[in-house]
Amino acid sequence: MTDPLSLLPELVMALAAVGALLLGSWTPRERQGRVRLLVVAALLAALAAALAAAAAPPSGSGGYTVDTVTHAVRVTVIAGTLATVLLAADSPASHPRASEFHVLSLLAALGTVALAGADDLLVLAAAYLLASIPLYALVGFAKDGTGTEAALKVYLLGALAGILLLTGTALLLGAGGTTGYAGLADALPGAPRALVGTGAVAVLAGLLFKAGGVPVHFWVPDVAQGAPAPVAAFVTTVPKVGALAALYRLADGVLPGSAPDWAVLFAILAAASMTLGNLAAFLQTDARRLLGYSTVSQAGYLLMAAAAGGAELARPGLLFYLGAYAAANLGAFAVVCALGTRTLEDHRGLFRDRPWLALSLVVCLLGFVGTPPTAVFVGKLILFAAALEAGLGWLMVVAAVNTLASLFYYLRWVLPLFSSPEEAGARQRGAAPWSTGVAVAAAAVSLGAGIAAGPVLALL
């Protein structure tokens, strides 16, 4: 690395994780709030460092690249982690293991950023493990029945995916003689077709697990429903960002030269994810489970960027969509966190009780659909255009039909918000100021980025 300062955001996050662990160990249980202060300060510092680093020219060597993709993922991941920390701030402050929660979140976020920056399969594998293992603990953090079940599922699937990722790495090393992306891009076209195909699919399996895409998405709805709400928000949002960036990096830089038609493979994965996620979300009555399936379908739309890898619009579209998706998903989960609700019916009449929260939820949900002027609309539009540019017109049609169909289940959630409450729902009456703030802020970001899409896209 030519300039160690270009890795400052990662360094800050790692040091903050260690610092939070130490501080948490020496802090009495009832005063764990200071750990949160430290973590928030560290995340703000990391955010500032990431923004400052974005101004520097791209650099990279030794398995790690710092370029526009890394910058964008850093900003999105750090902001998403910050939102999660604030969401968790509404739960009782004296949780005996609050510092562990923060340490695990920070480490997972660090792993996610590393996923996006890796340009060597071994770094990718290490990043995968760093991004995954803290999550297993986080999902089961509440030590309740549903959380434990979800933790077990995500752990076992993650183990399978991790093994596949490492196997794929070994196969590709055998095929190309190196694990670096640049070397592989040169060597793979001449390597045996079967070896390259099997190895790459195995590597993709690991990343698809992180992205929550078909066919390794089984953990997503369980985690969304079973894990504590802030954790569910984090797990369905943040790791996806890094994994999809890594998938795009593979699709754009490593695979295209080799013989198989990778665009079709990614297109199949994208179409399968969006369709399956949408169909399964149709009649869900549990809000968080619905969000879980919705994230599977969103992963499908995002995979369009990998399918359209070579297209000029794919990268800005992916990065913009990732940020927009993160804002919308965190906003929707923040509303659930603030209300402590489970079913869609619990939200009946919300507009009358908590108009700001209801409006934020409407913005986020309509954002998922891709209603102008929200940010997801712009992201989706660019990815549609990228798919067309790459000659994948059918994929664009599938995505458009899916988008239309998804309106159905999002509206099933939106419409009750405005009807009059028949009886007092199972909503928390408490204020939950932090979650409310996060929800409103996420909705504002979603709208603001959509309206100011031009200048933002110019940076990507």
Added chain:
Amino acid sequence: MTAALWALVGVPAVAGAALLLSGRRADAVAAPCAVGALALALAASAAAAVTRPGTAVPMLAGVPAGLAVDGLSAVAVLTVSAVALAVVLFATAEIGADQARGRFFGLMLLFTAAMLTAVTATNLFTLLAAWEVMGALSYALIGYWWKEAFRVRSATLAFVTTRAGDLGLYLAAGAALAGGAEGLRLSGLAALEGGWRDAAVAGVVLAALGKSAQLPFSFWLSRAMAGPSPVSALLHSATMVAAGAYLLLRSEPALAATGWAGPVLAWTGAATALALGAVALHQSRLKQLLAASTASHMGFVVLAAGAGGVGGGMLHFTAHAAAKSSLFLCAGAWLAALGTQELRDLRGAARRVPWTGAAFTVGALTVAGLPPLPLWTAKDETLAAAQQLGPALYATGLAASAVSAAYAARVLAVVWSPVRGEGARPGPGRPDAAEAVPLAALAAAAVGLGAMALPPVSRWWHVLLGAAEEPGPTAGGTALSGLLVASVAGVTAWAVVRERTAPLPGRRLLAGWLGLEAVARALVVRPVVVLARALAAFDDRVVAGGVRGGVRAAASLSGGLAVLDDRVLARGVRSCAGLVARAASLAGRRGEAGADGAVRSVVSGTRVLASWALRPQTGLLHQYYVQAVVALVVLAAVVVLLR
């Protein structure tokens, strides 16, 4: 001095928007704000009229938003801002503190800003934007008392009718764009290539006829009288209806270039002037009479534009604005004081408050076209231009001016007749200053413009408008029309005072605005509604039926899926294959029950997709493993084998 130009448009726009946004909180300060903003706008228009600034800001690629003041628009901005100031000043007395003053004055200011933009617009883009804003605000202003349903209905009718004409402006913009007019400039329309020029001019003509309430669109003006009197005074004198006529005067070179537009417009204008003048003569309500008279006078301006008499047309525009706004304001004052606008109940109204009566008299005499008032000169110039298109047109115009004199004399005779029976109503004496000052100013303007009859002043006017070569009226023609008007007015007044009036033929048709609204309903509205119903039925039965069937089928499939999903999760263990079969049969049953013929293909497609969705989420980890591995192996095989 582009600052003057921006202030001219910007001050009323910003003040109006601020008033509207603050809602009823601004009621207390709305009136002074509006008067102040319009006073500033008047000062800015005076400055702009002297310095003639022009500006353009980039808006669309190759099409800037351009504003400029030249001779023609200098006259227009001065007229518009002066009349608007007078009307708004008057309205501070008319619109009481108990009403939503913030909304009223906010709308009036925004409307004035839109009109000022429209008259200074240099290209079709800016014009179109201002034109649309004007249309929408006219709806809000006419329907200001929205709690009474008929007012809102009238506003809707006026809006929809003018809106139908507005489509012409889109046609014009499209033709100008296709024809390659640089920056959509209005001055570039004349230079367009053959067919595009015809299309653009046709669009401009359509839009202008609709906005100016010319035949066959005139009926909306009758319904627009449902608004407050100050609204009528602003919309139907210097703005809105005048905008159409002004647009024609501005695009006169393009009209002349086509060859056909001039005669069409001249005849439409002359016919409107005559027919609506006859309609005015037969109205029994004062505001309706004034509305018909407005359409009739706009007919003269349109005639002038068609015949190439810009000087006379513009004088008509300005003098009519001053006279007609004061007439509307007087009508409003009487409506407020006496609670009626029926002419027979207004006997002697002018005697109550001599100040108002005098202003009304000046306005009516101006509208009658009596020498030496300005409309006499304007009409003669227009008729002189019309004479070049043939004696028939000249004769029609002359007849229309005689009709104008007749209805003006009629209404004057009525309001000055002594009240019989229970004796004179006690009058309040003097009007308050907010009413007296604008009326006096407007009357003075109407009289002062009579100076245009003097040859040196007339020459200056024509040079100002760039119309120096237009033919002037002959002395004989001037004397003839003056004599005609004076005698018709005299005879009518005598007949009304002596009650020697006899019912004229076609009375009912003319009193009902020629039945234009009924014709429009029969020929346009009803077929459109019938067509819409047919399309809606098609949409409901065929298109939506298909979609609904598809949705129902997909919903049942996913219902099966969701039920399966949750049940398995809750119980934990169940055989995968058995569940798949059950869900499939469940989904299949419901899907088939919900689907009908046309939809079956959609259903089967959805079923294929859903059969994929049936597999996951059995709740059993080993099955997750198997599914993931099988899917990945298939993918790898596809990748390896597919070329």
